[in-house]
Amino acid sequence: MKDTRYTQEQVAQMQKVIDAWKGKPGPLMPILHEAQEVFGCLDEDVQKYISKELQLDVSQIHDVATFYSRFTLSPKGKYTIGVCMGTACYVRGSNKILESFKNYLGIEPGETTEDGLFTIEAVRCIGCCGLAPAICVNEDVHGKFEAKGVPALVAEYKAQAEKA
Amino acid sequence: MIEKKLPDLGIRFGNKVEGENKHHVMICGGTGCTSSRSEALLATFNEEISKANLQDQVSVIRTGCFGLCELGPIAIIYPEGTFYARLTVDHVKDVVEQHLLGGRPVEELVYGSGESFTETPFYRPQMRIALQNCGVIDPENIDEYLALDGYKALEKCLFQMEPEQVIQQIKESGLRGRGGAGFSTGMKWQFTAENQADQKYVACNADEGDPGAFMDRSVLEGDPHCILEAMAIAGYAVGATQGYIYIRAEYPIAVKRLTIAIEQARRAGFLGKNILGKAFDFDVELRLGAGAFVCGEETALIASIEGERGEPRPRPPFPAKEGIFRKPTLLNNVETYANITKIILNGPQWFAGIGTENSKGTKVFALGGKINNTGLVEVPMGTTLREIVEGIGGGCPGGKQFKAAQTGGPSGGCIPAALMDTPIDYDNLGAIGSMMGSGGLIVMDEDNCMVDIARFYLEFTVDESCGKCPPCRIGTKRMLEILTRITEGKGEEGDIERLCEIGQNTIDTALCALGKTAPNPVLSTIKHFREEYEAHIKEKRCPAGQCAALVTYKILEEKCKGCTLCAKACPVGCISGEVKNPFSIDASKCIQCGACMEKCKFGAIERV
Numbered sequence: 001m002k003d004t005r006y007t008q009e010q011v012a013q014m015q016k017v018i019d020a021w022k023g024k025p026g027p028l029m030p031i032l033h034e035a036q037e038v039f040g041c042l043d044e045d046v047q048k049y050i051s052k053e054l055q056l057d058v059s060q061i062h063d064v065a066t067f068y069s070r071f072t073l074s075p076k077g078k079y080t081i082g083v084c085m086g087t088a089c090y091v092r093g094s095n096k097i098l099e100s101f102k103n104y105l106g107i108e109p110g111e112t113t114e115d116g117l118f119t120i121e122a123v124r125c126i127g128c129c130g131l132a133p134a135i136c137v138n139e140d141v142h143g144k145f146e147a148k149g150v151p152a153l154v155a156e157y158k159a160q161a162e163k164a
Numbered sequence: 165m166i167e168k169k170l171p172d173l174g175i176r177f178g179n180k181v182e183g184e185n186k187h188h189v190m191i192c193g194g195t196g197c198t199s200s201r202s203e204a205l206l207a208t209f210n211e212e213i214s215k216a217n218l219q220d221q222v223s224v225i226r227t228g229c230f231g232l233c234e235l236g237p238i239a240i241i242y243p244e245g246t247f248y249a250r251l252t253v254d255h256v257k258d259v260v261e262q263h264l265l266g267g268r269p270v271e272e273l274v275y276g277s278g279e280s281f282t283e284t285p286f287y288r289p290q291m292r293i294a295l296q297n298c299g300v301i302d303p304e305n306i307d308e309y310l311a312l313d314g315y316k317a318l319e320k321c322l323f324q325m326e327p328e329q330v331i332q333q334i335k336e337s338g339l340r341g342r343g344g345a346g347f348s349t350g351m352k353w354q355f356t357a358e359n360q361a362d363q364k365y366v367a368c369n370a371d372e373g374d375p376g377a378f379m380d381r382s383v384l385e386g387d388p389h390c391i392l393e394a395m396a397i398a399g400y401a402v403g404a405t406q407g408y409i410y411i412r413a414e415y416p417i418a419v420k421r422l423t424i425a426i427e428q429a430r431r432a433g434f435l436g437k438n439i440l441g442k443a444f445d446f447d448v449e450l451r452l453g454a455g456a457f458v459c460g461e462e463t464a465l466i467a468s469i470e471g472e473r474g475e476p477r478p479r480p481p482f483p484a485k486e487g488i489f490r491k492p493t494l495l496n497n498v499e500t501y502a503n504i505t506k507i508i509l510n511g512p513q514w515f516a517g518i519g520t521e522n523s524k525g526t527k528v529f530a531l532g533g534k535i536n537n538t539g540l541v542e543v544p545m546g547t548t549l550r551e552i553v554e555g556i557g558g559g560c561p562g563g564k565q566f567k568a569a570q571t572g573g574p575s576g577g578c579i580p581a582a583l584m585d586t587p588i589d590y591d592n593l594g595a596i597g598s599m600m601g602s603g604g605l606i607v608m609d610e611d612n613c614m615v616d617i618a619r620f621y622l623e624f625t626v627d628e629s630c631g632k633c634p635p636c637r638i639g640t641k642r643m644l645e646i647l648t649r650i651t652e653g654k655g656e657e658g659d660i661e662r663l664c665e666i667g668q669n670t671i672d673t674a675l676c677a678l679g680k681t682a683p684n685p686v687l688s689t690i691k692h693f694r695e696e697y698e699a700h701i702k703e704k705r706c707p708a709g710q711c712a713a714l715v716t717y718k719i720l721e722e723k724c725k726g727c728t729l730c731a732k733a734c735p736v737g738c739i740s741g742e743v744k745n746p747f748s749i750d751a752s753k754c755i756q757c758g759a760c761m762e763k764c765k766f767g768a769i770e771r772v
Contacts, residue, residue: 025489026451028471033413033452067473067630068454070413086375087570087606088532090620096757103735124455126414127378129532129604130196130233130539139416141199
């Protein structure tokens with residue numbers, strides 16, 4: 001990958017993963033997962049790079065990358081807030097929580113705040129139905145969440161980001 | 165075979181060692197309790213136990229899900245079986261000093277009336293087969309699994325049984341697929357075994373996408389080795405050497421525990437080449453899903469493992485003939501595999517003795533929604549919905565009226581209160597317009613609108629339809645449009661009939677199970693709650709008061725004290741008035757969120 005915003009370290013890290021998968025059956029999904037982890041998203045540069053390495057048409061890569069909701073073509077915020085829209089959470093009012101995040105952060109699901117900190121998403125059941133309604137921030141699950149807890153949660157992660 | 169000295173876990177089955185103060189403190193490390201901060205609890209227990217100098221007598225173990233997520237974080241102390249609920253780090257010191265040192269449980273923190281937790285109304289009616297080891301062992305320690313007869317079933321198969329005998333036993337047990345459709349597991353194994361090929365595969369469907377179901381996640385988090393062992397047994401029975409577990413990327417803890425388990429099993433010689441010294445090779449690889457519900461459908465799952473879009477393929481050929489990389493593939497669900505080792509060890513007759521005539525064994529249900537005891541329960545097939553909802557689940561919170569239970573997720577249907585005494589099994593659920601599905605059981609009360617619930621599920625299937633076949637792509641979309649219209653008060657005469665017609669056509673013509681079952685939530689709610697549809701369409705009224713477009717909020721002047729609470733709670737500022745005088749709502753700005761009504765202490769706000 002030349003002339004891209006990605007660092008040599010990122011490319012080297014990815015190359016290792018690709019080399020390990022070469023010759024094994026069905027490598028595309030695991031490689032896309034890893035690429036998203038390394039580069040933050042699967043944009044055109046990343047797709048072209050993988051296409052060249054795996055000798056697959058870039059259209060084929062694009063086809064798969066756009067099919068699955070977990071893959072993203074543009075970078076997400078530092079914290080992705082996923083509001084669970086599973087049935088158990090829905091019947092306990094998760095739509096109100098999503099509304100509350102939308103209003104408070106001023107963005108729609110799938111969008112990222114201008115400071116690059118937060119992305120909100122309506123996500124599929126995260127399997128925490130026992131603690132409905134639940135949300136997750138990256139991989140941290142917050143159970144029995146209430147719409148009024150939105151400002152405090154956002155403040156908590158803002159503080160965490162400043163510390164880091 | 166297994167010569168190693170294994171830990172003695174007798175204490176967790178109530179065996180007290182005379183003259184010793186030995187305790188095992190089991191702390192739930194499932195996703196639910198982890199989100200309730202059980203990790204901090206674990207660290208604090210270790211600290212306090214060291215301070216009290218009890219480290220030689222007390223072991224603290226991170227274990228799998230106990231099922232009662234609602235009360236998390238949970239800790240169980242053995243040998244007494246004392247169940248501590250909603251523990252915080254501040255409670256730990258008391259528990260250590262009073263219980264572990266003093267021998268007296270801290271009563272105010274104990275769930276139930278002090279007896280062993282197995283005697284509480286939530287646990288007593290349960291029968292744990294698939295969840296047998298969940299909450300009993302440390303899932304990251306293979307020795308604990310081995311101490312409870314782990315990998316003994318694999319050993320028995322390899323040394324005492326021919327592959328045909330293994331298949332025969334699974335057939336005789338009557339086990340049916342726990343993923344939803346309920347096909348005979350033994351027959352599936354036989355079909356895969358009969359197809360000859362240079363390479364065969366065994367796959368595990370852990371793409372638990374049903375909203376409201378989390379039993380597979382709990383099994384993988386709490387007892388990962390039992391799945392690996394069952395897959396190895398399946399590999400031996402059908403002649404496969406490679407296994408794949410397709411698991412949702414949304415389950416990071418399960419992925420981590422499986423990764424650890426696979427490593428441990430390889431090192432101990434239960435996976436890899438020449439397993440237990442026999443001429444049998446079998447290994448397992450993890451494949452992560454990427455957020456596509458349709459990948460729970462077997463042919464779509466196979467396409468995804470191959471690195472393609474997760475789009476279903478027409479069957480036949482079935483995976484038993486042409487599966488992963490076009491090779492014969494055995495594909496079972498997590499909970500199905502979780503029953504295998506127990507059938508091999510206890511015999512098929514034992515398993516066939518549990519359950520109903522055509523549905524053997526137990527089923528794990530994820531109880532959720534408007535119910536007091538949310539969590540995982542495992543009961544014999546044939547248990548009635550009433551026993552599960554009222555007995556184990558403790559009914560609806562706040563004394564609300566039970567309205568319906570939804571089983572089978574987006575493929576299932578709603579069961580009304582009148583059918584609560586139906587014994588739950590595959591056939592009965594199908595007969596009343598629902599289905600077993602993977603075991604999600606969502607309870608709804610009088611405040612839930614059944615038209616809105618049908619719309620909710622259709623929104624889900626429209627979003628998750630892969631788009632390959634027109635009946636599903638277009639049929640679900642048209643149904644969603646009609647349902648949305650009805651909930652917005654724009655329903656028309658004939659909409660119900662149109663929904664039934666489109667629904668039936670989609671069932672008849674869609675390519676895969678996702679499309680074929682997508683109309684079920686609509687058709688079953690029409691069947692059992694037709695009057696709610698009619699109220700929306702004819703009277704423009706939502707009986708449950710859920711559909712925002714059909715409700716208005718009003719302040720009753722005679723009851724309003726002018727306390728301002730409602731105005732402060734209103735997110736759009738449409739409530740105004742003078743302090744100590746009746747307030748009023750500007751209906752043109754109101755978004756019908758109901759926040760004001762929740763806040764009012766005087767019952768002065770009315771929803772009409």
